[in-house]
Amino acid sequence: MTAEAQKAADEAQENAAASPETEAPKPVNVGKIKTILAANEGARMRMWLSICSRCGLCAESCFFYLAKDKDPKLSPAYKAIHTIGKMYKAKGEVSREFLEECKEVVWGQCTACRRCTMYCPFGIDIATMIATARAVCYSQGIVPDGLARTTENIRTTGNQMAMATEDWIETCDWMAEEYGEEVHGLEIPMDKPGADYMYTVNPREPMYYPQDVGMAAEIFHVAGLNWTMPSTGWDSTNLAMFAGDRVVATIPVKAMYDKALELGVKNIVITECGHAFRSAKFEGPYWVGIPGGKPPVPVIHSVELFRDIMREGKIKLKHKFEHKVTYQDPCNVSRNGGLWDIGRELVNMLCDDFVDMTPNREHNHCCGGGGGFIPMGPPYKKRRMESGKIKAEQIRATGATHVIVPCHNCFDQINDLNKEYDLKVKVVSFKEIITEIMEIPESMIPPEEDEEEAIQAEEEAKEAIEKGAMEEAGEVQES
Amino acid sequence: MAMDKLYEFLTGPALWITVIIFVGGLAIRLAWLFGLSQERDKPWHDFKSAVWAWRSIIHWVLPWASVSSRNQPVFTGAVWVFHICWIGVPLFLGAHNMLFDEAWGWSLPSLPDAVADWASLAVIACGVFFLVRRLSRPEVRILTSAWDYTLVLLALAPFVTGWLAFNQYGPYGLMLNLHIFLSEVLLIVLPFSKLAHMVLFFASRSAIGYEFGTRRGARVW
Numbered sequence A: 001m002t003a004e005a006q007k008a009a010d011e012a013q014e015n016a017a018a019s020p021e022t023e024a025p026k027p028v029n030v031g032k033i034k035t036i037l038a039a040n041e042g043a044r045m046r047m048w049l050s051i052c053s054r055c056g057l058c059a060e061s062c063f064f065y066l067a068k069d070k071d072p073k074l075s076p077a078y079k080a081i082h083t084i085g086k087m088y089k090a091k092g093e094v095s096r097e098f099l100e101e102c103k104e105v106v107w108g109q110c111t112a113c114r115r116c117t118m119y120c121p122f123g124i125d126i127a128t129m130i131a132t133a134r135a136v137c138y139s140q141g142i143v144p145d146g147l148a149r150t151t152e153n154i155r156t157t158g159n160q161m162a163m164a165t166e167d168w169i170e171t172c173d174w175m176a177e178e179y180g181e182e183v184h185g186l187e188i189p190m191d192k193p194g195a196d197y198m199y200t201v202n203p204r205e206p207m208y209y210p211q212d213v214g215m216a217a218e219i220f221h222v223a224g225l226n227w228t229m230p231s232t233g234w235d236s237t238n239l240a241m242f243a244g245d246r247v248v249a250t251i252p253v254k255a256m257y258d259k260a261l262e263l264g265v266k267n268i269v270i271t272e273c274g275h276a277f278r279s280a281k282f283e284g285p286y287w288v289g290i291p292g293g294k295p296p297v298p299v300i301h302s303v304e305l306f307r308d309i310m311r312e313g314k315i316k317l318k319h320k321f322e323h324k325v326t327y328q329d330p331c332n333v334s335r336n337g338g339l340w341d342i343g344r345e346l347v348n349m350l351c352d353d354f355v356d357m358t359p360n361r362e363h364n365h366c367c368g369g370g371g372g373f374i375p376m377g378p379p380y381k382k383r384r385m386e387s388g389k390i391k392a393e394q395i396r397a398t399g400a401t402h403v404i405v406p407c408h409n410c411f412d413q414i415n416d417l418n419k420e421y422d423l424k425v426k427v428v429s430f431k432e433i434i435t436e437i438m439e440i441p442e443s444m445i446p447p448e449e450d451e452e453e454a455i456q457a458e459e460e461a462k463e464a465i466e467k468g469a470m471e472e473a474g475e476v477q478e479s
Numbered sequence B: 001m002a003m004d005k006l007y008e009f010l011t012g013p014a015l016w017i018t019v020i021i022f023v024g025g026l027a028i029r030l031a032w033l034f035g036l037s038q039e040r041d042k043p044w045h046d047f048k049s050a051v052w053a054w055r056s057i058i059h060w061v062l063p064w065a066s067v068s069s070r071n072q073p074v075f076t077g078a079v080w081v082f083h084i085c086w087i088g089v090p091l092f093l094g095a096h097n098m099l100f101d102e103a104w105g106w107s108l109p110s111l112p113d114a115v116a117d118w119a120s121l122a123v124i125a126c127g128v129f130f131l132v133r134r135l136s137r138p139e140v141r142i143l144t145s146a147w148d149y150t151l152v153l154l155a156l157a158p159f160v161t162g163w164l165a166f167n168q169y170g171p172y173g174l175m176l177n178l179h180i181f182l183s184e185v186l187l188i189v190l191p192f193s194k195l196a197h198m199v200l201f202f203a204s205r206s207a208i209g210y211e212f213g214t215r216r217g218a219r220v221w
């Protein structure tokens, strides 16, 4: 897109972002809409809008369609034609009521999982079209509250949960201490220049699941990595991307890139989170304006790093994981990240009894929690549970007792599905499995305590953390 | 005779205009989109790769080479037969090649007439199947506008009229003129309709091949 068109569109969005909670009956700003539409009307968009042969092949790829008895209004092509298609047709001259209807479609009926793209003979990228429709709605203050709130947090504090830097650092220190009791010499090095890996997290980890931070540190320490935790730019998630606000979406990505460059680290590592990976590795470079479209420092997902650690034998296992597991391919890790084989390689190195879901790999269904759905919170929960039926059935059919999930959004969604559909599974991250079965080298076993005490301390620590997390997580629906 | 005059017009000036609009329309549309892409579709150009374009295209040109096309195997087969015959018959038809020869002094090899005749019927049969499918599958019907039905009919028109003329069913002169007229209408409409996918298919498949393949190491079929 042209620099001017982009700038204008960005400005339009910026203005909109200043007042996301606009009152309902208010005229729409057609000029703003036109600018956004123009900025996104590239050759691909034009082709997609004009060559869809209306063949309907995309319908069966979409889990919303499948979960609701094949309601034809939930087919991807229908959703695109009746939102973004109409916006372009009307040249942006649309009513607020229309945009309100679009909101229910572009956020409530699509998780931007991009499965349909793979099923269309022309490779029409419905999710990207829907993303533009989201940007249009957002520019008029029409957006689910949950996303408006998180976007506002990013805008004002640089991270989606408005966590203060001191609290972040304090949490890291606390976890270093806590996990240092299990692994002698463990530390969480802050802002270490020249580290091989700069680890970035999802703010819900320090906020509600601090053990995630501790477990990552434990793994990296035992594996002997030269790693660091950044004091700024540590939030790699990006819900502004799903809200449709490119200006705000740039903020966390830029902070992360800047920090990585400032420290001169070799890699940015993304925690077990799907959309963070997409934002940092694929979309981010374009928002920040890096020619060539690649991040300034290589971005890798935890799945890749853990696989490398295991493959190189940097971590030994006491034994393999003893339960029957299945693996959830997060859309933004597998289909949109190309890591489906690496994920499986890692699963197989850790577990003996692995059953795949059907379909799987890049063809896996979205869990139903992606595209901003989880943070959209209670108003959308019922729909989330309905559309999640497909995922629930997939999981049930495997007969697994544990679902390995390298993504926070999938994690929450599958936990919710677990309750809703009584799946009787346990949802686990790779971190949890690795720390549970890995061997702590002799030299790292804390000296004074004898073994029994150590185990007891470990258990107490875990309990304390979990208890704390539960209390807080009870009221919160964000990720 | 009026029919002869009409025939002369349709195979003379009208044909020239048709060819110019058809070829020019597609070429200009493609060139214009390409220009636009350089300005507004950065990822497309940042991640260009012949290998991924090829993989993305070939898995959708060959029948049943993508998961999606295997999900609806009968439809896929019909689309494939339809396209092969639709493109093959007019190019390798004896009658057309005689006209090519008269006009430019060269021609392509000709199919045996019987083969072309049956292939034409196959196109018509597939087309009828598309129409029935459009009407009977709710997820397809809801997407289909009057114009979409018209385009399928228009794509079939040269085959119906050509077949009737060739077999001398109905008034020959009229049928032939109708054949040429409807063929010309189709060729004129094609570059400006969704049927422009005959060239844009390759562009959009390449683009998505780069987007998923080069950029993300992921497949799209």
Ligand code: HEM
Pocket: B011, B015, B086, B089, B090, B093, B095, B096, B099, B113, B116, B117, B118, B120, B158, B159, B162, B163, B164, B165, B166, B167, B176, B179, B180, B183, B184, B187
């Ligand atoms: C626009 C200029 C065209 C001219 C002047 C033309 C001319 C003719 C002629 C003279 C015949 C033979 C009729 C006979 O045997 O007596 C014919 C047949 C046929 N043409 Fe065309 N045609 C044109 C375009 C097309 C197009 C665009 C298509 C298809 C896309 C097409 C498909 C056919 C078919 C299928 C037959 C009948 C073959 C058969 O049943 O054996 N024609 N055409």
Ligand code: HEM
Pocket: A053, A054, A055, A057, A121, A122, B060, B061, B079, B083, B086, B087, B130, B131, B151, B152, B155, B195, B197, B198, B199, B201
């Ligand atoms: C090399 C050139 C072409 C390629 C690669 C191509 C490819 C495709 C593809 C992938 C589809 C989607 C199949 C589907 O609906 O599932 C399609 C549909 C269709 N194509 Fe083509 N096409 C080409 C040329 C043409 C031409 C020249 C025509 C003639 C007008 C044509 C007419 C159609 C029609 C009518 C449909 C829709 C079928 C329906 O009703 O569902 N195509 N084509």
Ligand code: SF4
Pocket: A061, A062, A063, A064, A075, A076, A079, A109, A110, A111, A112, A113, A114, A115, A116, A117, A126, A127, A366
């Ligand atoms: S991107 Fe996913 S959720 Fe959205 S329409 Fe396509 S298949 Fe359905």
Ligand code: SF4
Pocket: A051, A052, A053, A054, A055, A056, A057, A058, A059, A076, A077, A119, A120, A121, A122, A123, A124, B143
């Ligand atoms: S599969 Fe592609 S061409 Fe067919 S209806 Fe869906 S978006 Fe249109």
